[in-house]
Amino acid sequence: MLVDRLADIEVDGARLRAGGGAQLARVVRAALDAGFAGVECLGGIPSTLGGALAMNAGAYGQEIVDVLSWAEVVEEDGTLRRLERWEVHGGYRWSVLGKGRVVTSAELSLRAEDPEVLTARVHQVREKRRGVLPPEPSAGRRLPQPAGDFAGRLLELAGCKGLSSGGRK
Numbered sequence: 001m002l003v004d005r006l007a008d009i010e011v012d013g014a015r016l017r018a019g020g021g022a023q024l025a026r027v028v029r030a031a032l033d034a035g036f037a038g039v040e041c042l043g044g045i046p047s048t049l050g051g052a053l054a055m056n057a058g059a060y061g062q063e064i065v066d067v068l069s070w071a072e073v074v075e076e077d078g079t080l081r082r083l084e085r086w087e088v089h090g091g092y093r094w095s096v097l098g099k100g101r102v103v104t105s106a107e108l109s110l111r112a113e114d115p116e117v118l119t120a121r122v123h124q125v126r127e128k129r130r131g132v133l134p135p136e137p138s139a140g141r142r143l144p145q146p147a148g149d150f151a152g153r154l155l156e157l158a159g160c161k162g163l164s165s166g167g168r169k
């Protein structure tokens with residue numbers, strides 16, 4: 001395994017390597033602390049790096065697969081394999097990394113950015129998220145978007161908007 005522990009994060013110039021179990025917020029923080037752009041809009045997404053790559057997590061114009069350089073995965077048959085960027089196809093909230101594979105580690109290719117520009121962008125995104133996301137725990141964003149439609153529209157149509165269980169909506 002290229003990153004020995006699943007939650008480890010290493011920044012090496014503009015290359016950030018992390019285990020599939022690393023929290024995305026920590027990955028984003030490490031990139032920001034080192035002065036690199038590419039994932040700064042993704043800090044508020046509750047996810048591990050592996051989960052984010054499997055879902056091609058994205059926000060405010062950034063998608064994580066866009067900055068991937070490679071991912072090390074365990075295939076369904078148990079073999080360990082490194083997939084290069086050109087082999088990793090993805091679209092809106094999906095990627096081939098989520099198709100029966102487990103991401104054990106990955107490298108992101110970032111770019112240097114003026115710290116002031118980076119900080120301003122992070123603050124802007126944080127404010128935007130604060131305005132649209134509920135402050136309490138929510139399961140709403142966990143639903144995949146069906147092709148050609150929206151989970152929110154279908155939930156509303158089915159009369160499920162506002163349903164809650166155990167204090168969670």
Ligand SMILES: Cc1cc2nc3c(=O)[nH]c(=O)nc-3n(C[C@H](O)[C@H](O)[C@H](O)COP(=O)(O)OP(=O)(O)OC[C@H]3O[C@@H](n4cnc5c(N)ncnc54)[C@H](O)[C@@H]3O)c2cc1C
Binds near residue numbers: 093138141
């Ligand atoms: C309040 C809230 C806000 C959100 N906002 C956003 C947003 O702005 N943008 C966005 O894109 N998403 C958003 N999400 C969705 C969230 O990003 C995904 O649910 C998240 O990526 C799941 O990551 P996880 O590590 O928790 O994986 P899980 O929920 O455990 O799993 C999700 C999927 O990823 C797979 N997976 C998990 N780990 C790995 C791995 N190591 N290798 C391969 N596959 C793996 C699982 O098998 C499963 O199919 C939001 C969710 C919530 C609750």
